[in-house]
Amino acid sequence: xxxxxxxxxxxxxxxxxxxxxxxxxxxxxxxxxxSLNVAETMDQxxxxxxxxxxxxxxxxxxxxxxxxKLVNVIKxxxxxxxxxxxxxxxxxxxxxxLETRNEIIQMTNVFKGKTVNISQKSITIELTGDEEKxxxxxxxxxxxxxxxxxxxxxTAIERS
Amino acid sequence: MKKKVSEHxxxxxxxxxxxxxxxxxxxxxxxxxxxxxxxxxxxxxVRNEQSAGHMASGYARAKDTVGVCIVTSGPGATNLITGIAxxxxxxxxxxxITGQVDSKSIGTDMFQxxxxxxxxxxxxxxxxxxxxxxxxxxxxxxxxxLANTGRKGPVLIDLPVDIQKELIDLDYPETVDIxxxxxxYEGNIRQIKKAVKLINSSKSPLxxxxxxxxxxxxxxxxxxxxxxxxxxxxCSLMGVDSFDNSSKYFAGLLGSHGYPYVxxxxxxxxxxxVIGARLADRTTxxxxxxxxxxIIHIDIDPAEIGKTxxxxxxxxxxxxxxxxxxxxxxxxxxxxxxxxxxxxxRQDYFKKALNLNININKTNPCLVVKEISDLLKDKSILTADxxxxxxxxxxxxxxxxxxxxxxxxxxxxxxxxxPAAIGSKIANPGSTVVAMTGEGxxxxxxxxxxxxxxxxxxxxxxxxxxxxxxxxxxxxEKIYGDECHFSTAIKFNPDFMKLTEAYDIRGVQIxxxxxxxxxxxxxxxxxxxxxxxxxxxxxxxTLPTKIKKLEKNINISA
Numbered sequence: 061x062x063x064x065x066x067x068x069x070x071x072x073x074x075x076x077x078x079x080x081x082x083x084x085x086x087x088x089x090x091x092x093x094x095s096l097n098v099a100e101t102m103d104q105x106x107x108x109x110x111x112x113x114x115x116x117x118x119x120x121x122x123x124x125x126x127x128x129k130l131v132n133v134i135k136x137x138x139x140x141x142x143x144x145x146x147x148x149x150x151x152x153x154x155x156x157x158l159e160t161r162n163e164i165i166q167m168t169n170v171f172k173g174k175t176v177n178i179s180q181k182s183i184t185i186e187l188t189g190d191e192e193k194x195x196x197x198x199x200x201x202x203x204x205x206x207x208x209x210x211x212x213x214x215t216a217i218e219r220s
Numbered sequence: 221m222k223k224k225v226s227e228h229x230x231x232x233x234x235x236x237x238x239x240x241x242x243x244x245x246x247x248x249x250x251x252x253x254x255x256x257x258x259x260x261x262x263x264x265x266v267r268n269e270q271s272a273g274h275m276a277s278g279y280a281r282a283k284d285t286v287g288v289c290i291v292t293s294g295p296g297a298t299n300l301i302t303g304i305a306x307x308x309x310x311x312x313x314x315x316x317i318t319g320q321v322d323s324k325s326i327g328t329d330m331f332q333x334x335x336x337x338x339x340x341x342x343x344x345x346x347x348x349x350x351x352x353x354x355x356x357x358x359x360x361x362x363x364x365x366l367a368n369t370g371r372k373g374p375v376l377i378d379l380p381v382d383i384q385k386e387l388i389d390l391d392y393p394e395t396v397d398i399x400x401x402x403x404x405y406e407g408n409i410r411q412i413k414k415a416v417k418l419i420n421s422s423k424s425p426l427x428x429x430x431x432x433x434x435x436x437x438x439x440x441x442x443x444x445x446x447x448x449x450x451x452x453x454x455c456s457l458m459g460v461d462s463f464d465n466s467s468k469y470f471a472g473l474l475g476s477h478g479y480p481y482v483x484x485x486x487x488x489x490x491x492x493x494v495i496g497a498r499l500a501d502r503t504t505x506x507x508x509x510x511x512x513x514x515i516i517h518i519d520i521d522p523a524e525i526g527k528t529x530x531x532x533x534x535x536x537x538x539x540x541x542x543x544x545x546x547x548x549x550x551x552x553x554x555x556x557x558x559x560x561x562x563x564x565x566r567q568d569y570f571k572k573a574l575n576l577n578i579n580i581n582k583t584n585p586c587l588v589v590k591e592i593s594d595l596l597k598d599k600s601i602l603t604a605d606x607x608x609x610x611x612x613x614x615x616x617x618x619x620x621x622x623x624x625x626x627x628x629x630x631x632x633x634x635x636x637x638x639p640a641a642i643g644s645k646i647a648n649p650g651s652t653v654v655a656m657t658g659e660g661x662x663x664x665x666x667x668x669x670x671x672x673x674x675x676x677x678x679x680x681x682x683x684x685x686x687x688x689x690x691x692x693x694x695x696x697e698k699i700y701g702d703e704c705h706f707s708t709a710i711k712f713n714p715d716f717m718k719l720t721e722a723y724d725i726r727g728v729q730i731x732x733x734x735x736x737x738x739x740x741x742x743x744x745x746x747x748x749x750x751x752x753x754x755x756x757x758x759x760x761x762t763l764p765t766k767i768k769k770l771e772k773n774i775n776i777s778a
Contacts, residue, residue, distance in 0.1 A: 073400060077337060077349065084341050118526075125523035131346040131366060134400040 063116035065094065066140040067216045068124070070109040073132040074100065081130050082109055091115065091123055095148070095213025106134065110215045143219040149188045149212045151176070152198065155205035156183045164204060171197050182207055225353045226251035226384040229317070230259045232360045232392050238288050240264060240279065240646055242272040246292020247332060248319030251384035256290075264646065264675070267667030269296050271639035273303015273374075274665075277312045278643025281626050282601055282651070284437065286368050287312070287643065292319045293381075294332030298339065302633060305343040307374045309630025310431060310458060313367040314374035315360075316344075323351060323380035337378050345373030353386045357393055365396045370403030371521040372435055403520060407537035407545060415516045415533050416549045418491060422514070424558040425451045426489035428474060428503075431458030431629065432496010432519060438540035439463070439622035442495070445543050450553040451493065452562045454482050456503040457610070457629035459496070461619035471562045475503040477611045479764050481565035489513065496539045498524040500630065518542045569764070573615065576767060579757040583730050585609070585684050588754050589616035591740050592654060592682070600652045601644045603627065605637035605661035608690040609682075611762040613656045635664025638681060642668060645677045652678065652744070659685040659713050669723045672749045679749055686756040687713060694763055709758065716753045726750040 072078045079098055086093050094112045101108050113123065120138065127133050139146070156164050156178075164183050165175055173187035187197055191214065198206065223231075229252065233241070240262040245253045256263055266272045269291045276287025287307075291300050297318040307314045321330040337349045346366050348359040356379070363375040419425060427449075433442055439462050446453060446469050453463045454471040463470055472482045483506035486492070494517045497503065509529060517524075517531040518539060525534040535542055573586050589612050592602075598620035604613035604627040619625040626644065628636040641655035662683055672679060693708035720727030728743040728750060730736055743752045761767055 076351070077341075077347075080338065081341055088342050122523070122527065129521070129523055131362075131398060131401050 063114055063119065064140070065112055065114050066120055066138055067110065067112045067144070067146060067214055068127075069137045069139055069216060069218075070111060070127060070133060071101070071135040072107050072109055073134060074105050074107050075132055078107070078132045079109065081132065082111075082127065085126055085130065086111075086113075086123070089122070089126060091119065095211070097213045097215055110213070112214045137218065139216045139218060144216045145219060146190050146214050146216040147188055148191060148194060148214050149186070150194050151184060151186055151208075151210045152201065152206060153182050153184045153208040154201045155181060155207055157181075160204055164201060167197070167200055173197070222387045222389050224251060224255065224384065225356060225379075225386045225388060225390070226255040227258075228388070228390045229356065229360065229379070229384075230255040230261065232357065233261060233288060234259065235392050236286070236360075236364050238286070241288045241290050242266055242275040242279070242643065243290035244269050244272060244292065244296055246294075246296050246319060248293035248296075248321060248381045249290060249384075251381065252290060252317070252319065252379075264642075264671065266639070267670055268665055269299035270303045270635070271665050271668050271671075273300050273307060273314065273316070274633075274636050274639035275643035275646075276314050276316075277303070277307045277310075277636075278603060278626055278640030279647040280313050280643075281434075281623055281640075282644035283647035284623060285313075285647075286364055287314045288317070289314065290317045290319075292332065293321055293336070294334045296332075297336040297378075298334050301339060301343065302631075304340055304374050304376065306628050306631045306633040306636060308343045308345070310628065311372045311435060312374070313372040315363045315367050316374060316376040318376060318378050319384070320349070320378045320380040322382045324382070326380065336376065340376050343374070344376045345371075347376040347378070349378045350380065350383055353383050353388050353390070356383075357390050361393045361396050362398060366398070366401065370401070404522070404536045405520070405538040405541055407518065407535045407542035409545070411533055411535045412542065412545050415493075415535060416546065416551070418514055418516060418533060419449060419451075419493065420552055422491040422555070424489050424555055425449075425491040425493060426471070426485055427451045427453045427493045427495065428455070428486070428497050428499070429453060429459035429462050429495050430456040430497025430503075432539045433459055433462035434622050435496065436520070436538050436540040437622060438543050441540055441543035441547060444547050448547060449551045450555070450559060452485065452559045454478070454486065456497050456500075457614060457627055460614050460617075460627075461625035462622055464620075465618040468563045469559060470566070472566055473611075473614050476505040477614075477762055478506070479566070479569045480506075481562060481569065483507065485562050491516070494518065495543070496520075499528050501528075504528065570615070573767060576760070577733065578759055581732055582757040582760070583733055583736060583754045585612045585754060585756050585760060586616050587733060587736055588682065588684075588730065588740070589613050589656065591736050593617045595740060595744060596652050596654070600624065600654060601626070601641070601648065602654045602656060603637040603641040603644060605655070605657035606632045606634045606691075607658050607661060608686075608694070608760075608762045609656050609658045609661065609684045611691075612684070617656075634661045636661075638662060638668050638672075639665055641679055641681070642671055642675075642677060645679045646675070652680075655679065655681045657681065657683055658690065659683055659687065659710070659716070660689045663714075669719075669725060669749075669751075673723050673725055676748055678747045680743055680752060681750070682752045682754065683716060684754050684756045685713065685716065686758045686760065688758040690758065691762065693758070694761060694766065698763060698766070716751060720751045728752045730754045
């Protein structure tokens with residue numbers, strides 16, 4: 061899909077099936093979700109779904125209008141248009157030998173990541189950052205061999 | 221006082237003033253049916269759950285209320301999906317109650333288990349799975365509120381059978397407040413002022429109406445608006461009964477089955493005022509957006525504005541409110557030539573269609589519709605099925621009031637007309653109700669003839685029998701060539717007159733134009749159900765291009 065990446069923060073009522081209704085709407089209307097995450101807010105009755113999607117303004121307008129029609133959707137904020145802080149967490153398991161271990165740990169430190177597990181053949185790193193930073197780190201450790209990669213997808217909050 | 225949840229639910233329906241429900245019982249609705257047995261609510265037993273949706277739809281449309289259906293879990297619920305989807309596409313308010321297997325067994329693939337909440341997500345305005353009996357009052361209250369406010373639509377409540385049996389004390393809430401649902405009813409006044417200015421600076425405006433006029437009951441306000449502005453009115457299938465078809469400002473049906481002059485007007489107009497229409501492909505199939513045209517779009521659903529066509533002045537609001545405020549302004553129309561020309565072209569086309577006789581041993585269906593329309597005038601409701609019969613009915617039936625013409629406009633569900641007519645008749649016993657269908661459409665849900673007879677409803681069913689799935693056949697011939705129809709010429713049809721005997725219903729057969737007047741009079745002279753079978757030539761067209769083509773080859777009898 062053409063257009064730029066948008067991060068939508070969707071505040072929803074916490075009912076069973078709400079996530080499926082939101083996710084289903086994207087599928088049904090032919091929009092792609094780049095990433096999605098969901099968790100309760102301070103108020104147990106509501107959850108925040110953070111979705112990142114790619115699309116031009118017209119598509120974004122349709123997505124927002126259609127989402128607003130869902131009864132359990134309370135509010136949608138397009139965080140791309142506003143000043144916001146965006147982060148995702150990722151775990152990356154990299155092949156390592158005794159020789160390469162230190163190099164990888166050094167790089168992790170530069171990226172302000174954490175080494176969370178070390179074995180004979182691999183090293184697991186926890187890294188939080190915006191997508192760009194996380195992508196840069198992946199590129200950096202690729203030559204060592206990435207065994208597994210897990211990303212949470214973006215979560216974001218408006219700057220006050 | 222402690223009562224069973226099923227009894228509470230039926231009580232809640234009574235509190236919502238529901239006097240009739242349409243349904244089919246099953247294992248997962250046993251407690252509900254026991255509660256129904258002990259209530260004053262009238263239950264209409266359908267013969268296929270799909271019809272429960274259509275009957276409730278006809279009922280809701282005729283009575284301006286919410287239609288209610290109750291079906292069992294599994295196949296009962298899945299059979300109903302087509303009915304729900306049909307109502308969803310046309311924004312018809314329904315509350316659907318489905319029985320579900322024991323709440324503790326959900327997800328174990330029990331006998332007659334189906335995830336109906338998951339399956340109907342795309343076809344409902346909202347749906348609920350009741351997991352705790354305590355939630356039921358809120359869900360029911362919200363379901364009725366959601367179904368019949370804003371852009372209306374079907375709402376489903378899935379109720380597990382073990383919860384139906386729970387003994388509990390429940391109160392029905394008096395008010396409803398849903399955080400994420402606040403429809404906009406009043407149009408923005410600045411936008412309305414801009415619209416007035418744009419209308420007054422226009423040279424050739426066209427009003428396009430859809431189901432929103434009937435849904436908001438604003439036919440009178442529209443009439444006043446047109447009297448003031450003198451703008452010609454074109455409509456979608458959903459807007460046919462929202463403007464007087466004999467008015468000199470009525471342009472007619474738009475889109476794939478509209479006559480060329482209407483679609484020409486749609487393309488040539490310098491301003492389109494779209495009211496309560498979503499401009500779907502069937503309406504705009506012969507339209508291409510042009511830069512010189514401005515568009516004002518009035519709709520209660522903001523998501524419809526700008527969805528298919530770029531809009532210059534969007535007005536989100538209820539058509540009735542917006543038209544009322546538009547009517548407070550002055551308009552200076554100077555497009556008489558424009559509207560007169562459209563009216564003249566309309567007359568020409570209609571004359572052609574009414575005089576089109578391609579086989580003197582068969583009937584012209586347009587004449588049949590016109591005859592019925594003239595005979596019944598303002599006392600009737602007509603439901604049209606889907607296919608050629610729908611187009612003939614749309615062109616030649618003049619609905620005198622709003623909520624008098626029902627068809628499946630959006631989903632195009634064959635079989636809709638008979639159950640919808642039954643629902644309309646039950647809602648409105650004083651009206652003469654006519655279902656207009658084809659021999660293909662009626663066979664989709666033919667079992668409902670039993671309902672017709674069981675309740676001895678004064679309802680006439682017109683079956684245009686051309687031994688063809690005519691609409692598709694016509695398209696096949698148009699796209700692939702004259703001889704290239706496949707699977708649309710029906711090799712066997714039941715003898716409809718014998719069928720009327722089997723159902724103990726009166727039958728009348730019209731074989732040629734000469735008989736139309738007398739046979740129709742005969743059919744309508746007696747109360748009670750009657751099937752009127754009209755023999756139609758399979759080549760009798762709906763597409764204007766085909767009419768034109770035939771004109772050249774066949775002598776049109778005046």
